[in-house]
Amino acid sequence: MEERFALLIDADNVSAKYIKPILDELSKYGNVTYKRIYGDWTRPNSAGWKEELLQNSITPIQQFSYTYGKNATDSAMIIDAMDMLYASELEGFCLVSSDSDFTRLASRLRESGKRVIGMGEAKTPLPFRKACEIFTELELLLEDNMMGAAEREEKVGLHAVSGKETKKMISATREQVEEAVVKIITENKNNDRETGLGEVGSRLVKLYPDFDVRRYGYSLLSKFLETLPRLMLIQEGTKVSVALYEDKSRKEMVEEYILYQIKTSGENGIPLSALGNRIRLKFGDFKVRDYGFSQFKPYIQSFPEVELQGEGERTKAVYAPEL
Template identity: 45%
Template sequence: MESESRLAVLIDGDNIPSAYVKEMMEEIAKYGNPTIKRIYGDWTKPFLSKWKNLLLENAITPIQQYGYTSGKNSTDSAMIIDAMDILYSGKVDGFCLVSSDSDFTRLATRLREAGMKVYGIGEKKTPEPFIVACDKFIYIEILANRAKESESSTTPDKPAKKPPVDKITPKVIRLIASTISDLADDDGWAFLGDVGSLLQKKQPNFDSRNYGFEKLTPLIDSIGKFEIDLRDSKQGKFKLIYVRNKKR
């Protein structure tokens, strides 16, 4: 099971905000057990001070990396070297690379070539090459939205501000429609679990939460171009969800 996977979490402290580290670690726990947690940066620099209290709370080990040369990112090099050491140690089943830096594209590709699952976490400004090099990529903005929703629920006196979400564009609809067609049986129906998995393979940053939906089913239902069918499982204990494109 995915939840039993051992993960190495490597955080680029130079370009990841510390504000949502709690939500980030909760997200990572969905995909496996983070047995190694390290953050890289030059801890003599004032801008990393916000991380310091959070490291103890989340059992993240800080790795000191001095900037020996102006203009060169030594943090990236340290992360890459450590990742390869961890890979060859055989102690993990996958990696979570937390960065918005495209310099980790080749690392993600190399880890996947070695049979590792690679999860990426970064801001929406993350370049496309790094995103597609991962098996799955999660935007920090999603985690920030979750934190804001939690805060608004605990402060009912304040009017809740709806977190900004991405628009469901015709391109997104075409992606979902083509994925359903790829998996459809003779009657056009496809199992939703398979649809979600293939969407992830086609577009690693595809996430229903980007569009304001916690799950894929309500996202697809909101579009109005797809049919949804609930079927009993063979054991009859739960429902299986199937979807198909509406006929024109």
């Protein structure tokens, strides 16, 4: 049975352009039972929301600003949330605001055993982010909603070539994430346990509530983890686990990573340009001449289980094990 959520939006701090990404993201967690938005609908700046309310069946809650500087919207939203907490059978709440005034509300809902998904713009203060079980930046949702798969791949490639991190505010650096995953794997190894990809994702969110692989230019956790030098992914059927590169030379690590990328690309293979970008992102100081070759193509061609197809920029590496 799907979990039931209440979606509560602070219209004073959130633009109407985010509504589709918000609803798409929340659908991943469960069924949205309540959809309410709070604001003073007599004000001109709320006009952008009115069409979206009709199209998405969101109930507007009117709150007049009786006193300058006092936020009546926050109070109404908090009161409604507490009423729902005691009177409704909900598993969770989605609080959409860039305002830290909802920090205590998020904490109180979690104290009552409810899941709290927070969403807000990049300017959202850290206390509210930390009070939520999961926090997602609206700019990331909007960008991801408008971007196709090919554009994501190109974006990742550009980051790989330039060596630059995303300019968005990141609470955890790539190095901090890698260190956290290494610690998780080590703890599990000490207890003779494997580390599943799902466990890594859930524990990273517990450590960093606003952790989101889209911050680093990826749409999948597995693709992001593959770029971290000390980590490797092992797939057995549908099961994916995360492990450490251990007791292996640099050459072995690079070759194993390359073969894994080609294998998992399927029968269509992977373009050499995309493969090169991924290698440089994973191993920042990778130079093909260190492996006895002057060019990348002959190096990949030297792998006995790899076949090159196509010409020029369209050349692809395909996994073709010898029979």
